[in-house]
Amino acid sequence: MKKLCVVLSLVIVFALGAIAFTNIKLGGIIGKISPADAASSITLVAATDTLRAEVNQGVFTFTNLKQGVYNVVIKANAPYKDTVIEKVAVKDSATTDLGEIKLQQ
Numbered sequence: 001m002k003k004l005c006v007v008l009s010l011v012i013v014f015a016l017g018a019i020a021f022t023n024i025k026l027g028g029i030i031g032k033i034s035p036a037d038a039a040s041s042i043t044l045v046a047a048t049d050t051l052r053a054e055v056n057q058g059v060f061t062f063t064n065l066k067q068g069v070y071n072v073v074i075k076a077n078a079p080y081k082d083t084v085i086e087k088v089a090v091k092d093s094a095t096t097d098l099g100e101i102k103l104q105q
């Protein structure tokens with residue numbers, strides 16, 4: 001009887017774990033810097049977490065993001081000014097498109 005209870009408990013734990021991980025749906029953020037060579041780096045900040053993205057011909061992409069609110073920090077090359085885009089919302093399974101971001105001189 002004890003073995004049956006242990007086996008059933010393990011089956012329930014594994015089933016709940018599998019269900020919990022299948023419900024995680026990830027989103028993303030994309031955008032384009034204008035002019036294309038104006039940004040040196042793009043950083044995404046959420047609470048204490050920081051992610052960096054590569055800038056390729058002005059285009060950047062952050063993927064596999066949990067639902068939440070993020071700040072996008074753009075470090076610019078001279079003579080352009082650094083820019084921060086605050087409170088960018090990411091929803092489950094959706095990509096937030098910031099469109100064209102024109103950096104100021």
